[in-house]
Amino acid sequence: MRYILRKVALFVITLWAAITLNFALPRLMPGSPVDAALAKIASTGQAITNTQRHAIEVQLGVPHSNVFSQYGQYWKNIFTLNFGRSYSFPTETVTHTIGKALPWTIVLVGSTTIIAFIVGTLLGVYAGWRRGKAGDSAVTIGATFFGAFPPFWLGLLLLYLLAFRFGVFPLKGGYNEGATPSLTWPFVRDAIVHSILPAATLAITTLSGWVFGMRNNMINTLGEDYVTFAEANGLRSRTVALLYAARNALLPNVTAFGLSLGAVVGGSVLVEGVFSYPGLGNLLYIAVSNHDFPLMQALFLVITVSMLVAIFIVDLLYVRLDPRVRR
Amino acid sequence: MKRRTPMLLCAAATTVALFGTAACSGSDVKSSSSAGSGTLTIQGDAGNPTLVENFNPFASTALHGQFLMYEPLEIPSPIDGTYTPFLATGYKFTNPTTLVYTLRPNVKWSDGQAFSANDVTFTFNLLKKFPALDTRGIWAQVASVSGAGNTFTVTFKQPNVPFAAQVAQVPIVAEHAWSSVADPVKYTDTKPVVTGPFTLDTFAPTQYKLKKNPNYWQADKVTPSEVAFPAQASNQATNQLDVTSGKFDWAYTFIPDVKNTYVNRDSAHNTYWFPPGGTIGLFLNLTKAPYDNVSFRKGVSESLNRTTIAQKAVNGYLDQASMSGLILPNLQKWLDPSIPNSGNITQSASQAQQDFAAAGYHLTGGKLIGSNGKQATMTIVMPGNFSDWVAAAKEVATELGQVGIKVSLDEPQYAQYSTATQGGTFDAAMGGFAGSGDPYTDFNNGLNSSFAAAVKTPTVNNFQRFKDPSVDQALGALAAATDPSAQRNATFALEQVMYNQVPVVLLYYGGSWGLFRDNHFTGWPSAQNPYTLPTNYTNAMLVVATRLQSAS
Numbered sequence: 048m049r050y051i052l053r054k055v056a057l058f059v060i061t062l063w064a065a066i067t068l069n070f071a072l073p074r075l076m077p078g079s080p081v082d083a084a085l086a087k088i089a090s091t092g093q094a095i096t097n098t099q100r101h102a103i104e105v106q107l108g109v110p111h112s113n114v115f116s117q118y119g120q121y122w123k124n125i126f127t128l129n130f131g132r133s134y135s136f137p138t139e140t141v142t143h144t145i146g147k148a149l150p151w152t153i154v155l156v157g158s159t160t161i162i163a164f165i166v167g168t169l170l171g172v173y174a175g176w177r178r179g180k181a182g183d184s185a186v187t188i189g190a191t192f193f194g195a196f197p198p199f200w201l202g203l204l205l206l207y208l209l210a211f212r213f214g215v216f217p218l219k220g221g222y223n224e225g226a227t228p229s230l231t232w233p234f235v236r237d238a239i240v241h242s243i244l245p246a247a248t249l250a251i252t253t254l255s256g257w258v259f260g261m262r263n264n265m266i267n268t269l270g271e272d273y274v275t276f277a278e279a280n281g282l283r284s285r286t287v288a289l290l291y292a293a294r295n296a297l298l299p300n301v302t303a304f305g306l307s308l309g310a311v312v313g314g315s316v317l318v319e320g321v322f323s324y325p326g327l328g329n330l331l332y333i334a335v336s337n338h339d340f341p342l343m344q345a346l347f348l349v350i351t352v353s354m355l356v357a358i359f360i361v362d363l364l365y366v367r368l369d370p371r372v373r374r
Numbered sequence: 375m376k377r378r379t380p381m382l383l384c385a386a387a388t389t390v391a392l393f394g395t396a397a398c399s400g401s402d403v404k405s406s407s408s409a410g411s412g413t414l415t416i417q418g419d420a421g422n423p424t425l426v427e428n429f430n431p432f433a434s435t436a437l438h439g440q441f442l443m444y445e446p447l448e449i450p451s452p453i454d455g456t457y458t459p460f461l462a463t464g465y466k467f468t469n470p471t472t473l474v475y476t477l478r479p480n481v482k483w484s485d486g487q488a489f490s491a492n493d494v495t496f497t498f499n500l501l502k503k504f505p506a507l508d509t510r511g512i513w514a515q516v517a518s519v520s521g522a523g524n525t526f527t528v529t530f531k532q533p534n535v536p537f538a539a540q541v542a543q544v545p546i547v548a549e550h551a552w553s554s555v556a557d558p559v560k561y562t563d564t565k566p567v568v569t570g571p572f573t574l575d576t577f578a579p580t581q582y583k584l585k586k587n588p589n590y591w592q593a594d595k596v597t598p599s600e601v602a603f604p605a606q607a608s609n610q611a612t613n614q615l616d617v618t619s620g621k622f623d624w625a626y627t628f629i630p631d632v633k634n635t636y637v638n639r640d641s642a643h644n645t646y647w648f649p650p651g652g653t654i655g656l657f658l659n660l661t662k663a664p665y666d667n668v669s670f671r672k673g674v675s676e677s678l679n680r681t682t683i684a685q686k687a688v689n690g691y692l693d694q695a696s697m698s699g700l701i702l703p704n705l706q707k708w709l710d711p712s713i714p715n716s717g718n719i720t721q722s723a724s725q726a727q728q729d730f731a732a733a734g735y736h737l738t739g740g741k742l743i744g745s746n747g748k749q750a751t752m753t754i755v756m757p758g759n760f761s762d763w764v765a766a767a768k769e770v771a772t773e774l775g776q777v778g779i780k781v782s783l784d785e786p787q788y789a790q791y792s793t794a795t796q797g798g799t800f801d802a803a804m805g806g807f808a809g810s811g812d813p814y815t816d817f818n819n820g821l822n823s824s825f826a827a828a829v830k831t832p833t834v835n836n837f838q839r840f841k842d843p844s845v846d847q848a849l850g851a852l853a854a855a856t857d858p859s860a861q862r863n864a865t866f867a868l869e870q871v872m873y874n875q876v877p878v879v880l881l882y883y884g885g886s887w888g889l890f891r892d893n894h895f896t897g898w899p900s901a902q903n904p905y906t907l908p909t910n911y912t913n914a915m916l917v918v919a920t921r922l923q924s925a926s
Contacts, residue, residue: 078789084434085834086757086788095806096819097834098511103434105506106559136426137435138562147579148423203611211615218619219612224581224604323607325423325579332608333422338789 050366058359065355069347070121073340074114080107080134080338107134125348133342135333141345144330149349151221152314152326155242159249160307167254168300171261175296176288178266186258194255199317202248206321209244216244219323245322249315253307260303264296298369302361309357313350412599414895414922416910417617417625421605424579430563431545432507439584439603441915443568444545447475447494447526449917452651452811452907453704455539458917461489461546461569462526470533470854473541475526482589483548484566484573491521496549498528506559510540533854535861536814543913571596571919580605597895597924617889620644624898624918625889626910630689636889643893647900648691650701650883651907652809654763656754656770657795657838657878658802661829664733664750665802671876673729677777678770679721684882687766694718695880699817699872701808704904708813710866713873726777742778751780755794756804758785763804766881796832798839805837807878814852817868821845821877840877895922 081104085095112120124130130141167190174186193201210218222228222237268274269292277287314328323329327346334342365372419425419437430436431444447462462475481489498519501508517531528541551567552558566574569591572584584601587593604621607613617625618636629635629646637644658665658674665671680694696702698717700709709716727737734745742750754770756763764785771781786794794800808816819825823846825836833839845868852864871877888908890898899906899918906914 076789077793078787082789082792085792095834096511097825098514099509100834102506102509102511106434135422135435137433138428138560139426144426151423206612207615211619218616219607220580220605222580225576225578225583225602226580227578319423320609321612323421323423323605323609323612325421329423329608 050372051363054359054362058355062352062355065351066122066125066348067118069344069351070118072347073338073343076335076338078338080340083336083338084134107137121344130345131341133334134339135337135342141341144342145327145345145349148325148327148330149312151324152319152328153311155246155324155326156249156311156315157308159246160253160304160311162246163250163253164257164300164304164307166250167257168261168297170254171258171300172265172288172293172296174258175262175265175269176284176292178262178269183262187262190255190258193251194259196252197317198248198252198315199321201252202245202318202321205244205248217241221325242324245318245324248318248321256303257300260300261296264299265292268292268296298365301364301368305357305361305364306354309354310350312353414598414601414919415621415623416601416603416915417613417622417627418581418603418605419911420608421580422608425577425582425605427564427577427582428562429566429574430558430561431547432501432509432558433561434509436563437582437603438911438915439572439574439582439601440545440563440566441913442572442584442601442919443566443570443574443587444547445568445570445916446543446545446913447477448542449906449913450539450542450811451905451917452809452909452912452914453649453904454707455811456905457542458905460916461494462542465538465542467535467538467856470535470856471530473528473530473538475528475542477521477524477526478591479524481569481591483551484568484587484589485548485551486589487548487550489546489548489569491523491526493549494526494546495519495521496553497544497546500547500552500558501544504559510544512540512544516541533850535853535856536812536818537853539810539812539815545913570916572601575600592920595920597922598919601919620891622889623891623894624908624910626887626908627889628885628887629889632691632889640891643891645890645892645898645900647888647890647898647908648885649888649901649904649907650692650704651886651909652884653695653699653701653807653880654687654766654882654884655695655805655807655878655880656767656802657805659798659800660839660841660877661798662801664735664744667733668875669729669732670735670750671879673726673733673735673777674774674779675719675876675879676722676726676729677779678719678773678879678881680719680881682773683766683769686769687762687882688885692883692885695882697873697876697880698869699808699820699878699880700813700869701883704811705813708862708865708869710869712866713869717869717873721773723777730777737778740778741780749780750778751782751801753782753784753801754804755784755786755791755800755802757788757791759788760804762884767804770881793832795837796834798827798829798831798833798837803837805878806884807880809884813865813868814849817845817852817865817872818849821868821871822849838878840875842871842875842877845871892925894925896925897921897923 081100084103085100133141133144136144170186174183177183210216217240221241222234226234226237228234274287274292277291312327314326314331316328316332319326319328320332331346334346425437428436429440431440445460448457448459450457461478461481463478465473465475467473477491483489502513515530515534515537517529520527548567555561571587571590573587575583575585581602581604586596586599590596607616613627614629617627618639620640632646636646658671660666684690684692684694696717697719698709698713702716730742735742735750744750754767756767767783771783774781795803807820810816819835821840822836823841825833826839826841827833848864848867852861855861855864886907886909899908906917
C-alpha cells in the first residue's frame with residue numbers, strides 16, 4: 048500500500064511540473080504568432096507590409112496580459128477543459144480541432160505499436176532461443192537493416208514506389224478526397240487502404256527495438272540456473288523457452304511497451320507529415336510552426352498526461368508482474 | 375518563391391526527386407477521366423491536417439475558393455497593373471483625392487437580390503468598424519466613402535492615386551447577408567452570398583467544390599461547370615508527387631528540373647510558366663558602417679555575378695534582377711531609358727575596387743582593409759528553411775570572399791530573422807522587394823523614409839532604413855500624379871535613386887511557379903499571354919477562371 052501511495056504522490060508532482068513546463072516552453076520560443084503568420088505570406092512571394100502585420104495582430108487577438116495572469120488562466124482552462132480558440136484554426140475550439148485528429152492517430156499509431164510489440168517480441172524470443180543459429184542471424188540482420196531506416200525516409204520510398212510509380216496505394220491523406228468521415232463500411236475500408244503505407248512504415252521501423260530488447264533479455268535469462276534445471280528435467284524446449292525464460296525476460300519489455308502506448312497520442316510527426324495523415328502529429332507540427340500557443344498547450348497537455356498515466360499504470364501493473372517490487 | 379518545408383523533408387524530397395528524374399521519363403500518365411471536362415481541378419489550400427471551412431473573404435485563414443466567389447471592383451494585374459474590371463466598369467480621379475467608380479448595372483447576388491452601391495459602401499464601412507478586417511490598410515489612406523446610384527466615391531486624406539489599386543481589390547460583400555453578422559472577424563461564412571462566377575457546392579475535410587453561379591453577370595464567359603479544390607499535402611515531396619501524377623489542371627509548386635519531372639510526363643498537355651513575381655535582394659543595414667556608405671554598397675553590388683546567383687538559387691528559371699528596382703520585362707514600360715543596360719549590373723572586380731577605395735577600403739593581401747586597419751566583415755541573415763535564399767547567400771558569400779570581405783551566414787528560424795530585420799539589428803539580410811505590379815507601391819513599401827523607424831522599433835517596410843528626401847518627394851509626386859508623363863518622370867527619379875544609391879543590392883527575380891494541364895481547359899496565363907501571375911492563392915484566380923476556354 049505504501050508503494051502505491053508513494054507512486055500516487057510522485058504522479059501528482061510530476062504532473063504539476065510537466066503541466067507548468069508546457070506553459071513555459073512555448074513562450075520561450077523566439078518569435079510570435081503574428082510573425083509566423085507573416086512568414087507564411089512572405090514565403091508565397093508577396094511583399095509584406097506594416098499594415099498587414101497590424102491587421103493580423105488584431106485578428107489573432109494575441110494576449111497582452113502578463114505571464115502570471117496567463118498562467119492562472121491556463122490552470123483554469125485545464126480544469127474546465129476549455130482551451131479557447133487556436134490561432135491556426137480561429138473558427139474552431141482547440142478541443143474540437145484535437146478531437147478531430149485524435150482518433151486517427153490512436154488507431155494508426157496505437158495499432159502499429161501493438162502489432163510491432165507482439166511481432167517484435169515473438170521474433171526476439173525466437174532469436175534468443177536459437178541464438179547463434181541461422182534463424183537468429185536472419186532475424187538480427189533483418190531487424191538491424193530495417194531498424195536503421197529513418198521512418199520518414201522509408202515512408203517517402205514506399206510512397207514513391209507503391210503509391211506513385213505503381214499506384215497500388217493512395218498518395219496522401221487518411222481517406223479519399225471529398226469523403227466525409229463516418230462509420231460506414233465504404234469509408235472504413237477507404238481509411239484502411241489509406242493507412243496501410245503509414246502503418247507499414249511505422250511497424251517496420253519500430254519492430255527492431257522490440258526484437259533486440261527481447262533477444263538480449265532472453266539470452267540473459269537463458270543463462271540462469273533455473274533454466275538449466277528445467278532443461279535437465281527434460282521439459283520440452285518450447286515449454287522452457289516460452290513459460291520459463293520468456294515470461295521473465297518479458298518484464299523490461301512490458302515497461303517499454305507501456306511507455307510506447309503512452310507516446311501513441313503524440314503521433315508520429317514525420318511519418319504523418321509524409322503521408323499527410325490527418326492525425327495529431329501533423330497538428331502538432333502546424334501548432335509549433337504557427338506559434339499557436341493555445342493549440343500547443345492543449346496538445347502537449349494531452350501528450351504528457353497520457354504519458355504519465357501510462358507510466359503510472361505500468362508501475363501499478365508491475366506489482367502484479369514482479370513480486371520483488373512489492374517490498 | 376518556393377513553398378517552404380522543413381529542411382529535413384526538403385533533403386528527403388531531393389532524394390526522391392533524384393529517383394524521379396531517372397525513373398519518370400519513360401512512363402506515361404493516365405489521363406484523369408474521372409474529373410470530366412466540366413470540372414476544373416485546382417491544387418487547393420494546405421489541409422493541415424484537414425481543411426477548416428471558412429470562406430470569410432477578410433480572414434487570413436480563409437480558403438482560396440473565396441477568390442472565385444467574392445468579386446472586388448477591379449483587379450490590377452500583379453505583372454503590370456493593368457485592370458480587369460469586375461463589379462465596377464471603370465474609375466476616374468475627378469481630382470487627386472477623389473476617386474469615382476462606375477458600378478456595373480444588373481448584377482445580382484447569388485441569392486437573387488440585386489447588387490447596389492449600398493453593398494459597396496457597407497463593405498468599406500465594415501472595414502472601418504472592424505480594423506482587423508482591413509488588411510489592405512484602406513482606412514489609413516481614405517477619409518470617407520459614399521455611394522449613390524451607380525457610382526461609388528472614395529475621398530482620400532491626401533493625394534494617393536496609386537492607392538486605387540488597393541481600393542479596387544477589396545472583396546465586396548452583401549449588406550443583406552453581412553449586416554446581421556455580429557462579429558465579422560470570427561465569422562466563418564459557410565453559406566457565402568456572392569456575385570462571382572461560382573458558389574459553394576460541397577465541403578469535405580479534404581476537398582471542397584464550387585459550382586457555376588447561374589446568376590453571374592458574365593456567365594457566358596465561364597466555361598467550367600464546377601471547380602474542385604483537393605487539399606494540399608503537408609510536405610513538399612508528397613506535393614510534388616501529387617502534382618506530377620497529373621491530377622491538377624492548375625498547380626503551383628516549385629519543381630526542380632521541371633522539363634523532366636513534370637512536362638515530359640505528358641508532354642502533349644503539361645506546361646509550365648515561371649514568370650518573375652518579386653525581386654530577392656541583399657539588404658544592407660544602412661544604420662551601420664560601412665553599409666551607410668554608398669560607395670561601399672556599389673562595390674558590393676559590382677562584386678557579384680548575378681547570373682551565377684540566379685542559377686544557384688532558382689535553377690536558372692529566372693534572371694538576374696535589374697538595379698532599376700523594376701521587375702523586367704513586366705514593368706518595361708516604366709523603365710527609364712537613360713539607365714545603362716536596363717539596370718543589369720555586370721560583375722567587375724576592378725570597378726568594385728575603385729568604389730571600395732572611395733569608401734576607404736583597399737585590397738591588401740587578399741583582404742579588404744578599411745581605414746581603421748580592420749578587414750570588412752558581413753553577416754548575412756536569412757530564414758534557414760528558405761532554401762533559395764540560402765543558396766543565393768552562399769554564392770554571395772563566396773563572391774564577396776573573392777574581393778576580400780569576410781562573410782558569414784546566419785540561418786535561424788523565421789522568427790529570429792524577422793526580429794533581427796524588423797528591429798534593424800542585422801548586418802545584411804536576404805529579403806524580398808517589389809512584386810505588386812505597381813512601381814509606386816513597390817518603391818513606397820521599400821524606400822519611404824516614414825517607415826525607417828529607429829533601431830529596435832520594428833518595421834516590416836524599408837527595414838534597411840533608407841532615408842532620402844528626394845525619394846519621399848518623388849513618391850509624393852507619383853502619388854499625386856494622374857497624368858501619365860508626370861507618373862513616368864516621378865518613377866524615373868525613383869529608379870535613378872535605386873540605381874545610383876543602391877539602397878538594396880537586388881540580386882535575382884523570385885519566381886511564380888505555375889504548372890498547367892490543357893487537356894480540359896486552355897487559356898492559361900503564359901509568356902505569350904501574360905495577363906496575370908499563375909498564383910492559385912490570390913485574386914488572380916478570378917481573372918484566370920473567367921478567361922478559360924474548353925479544350926474540346
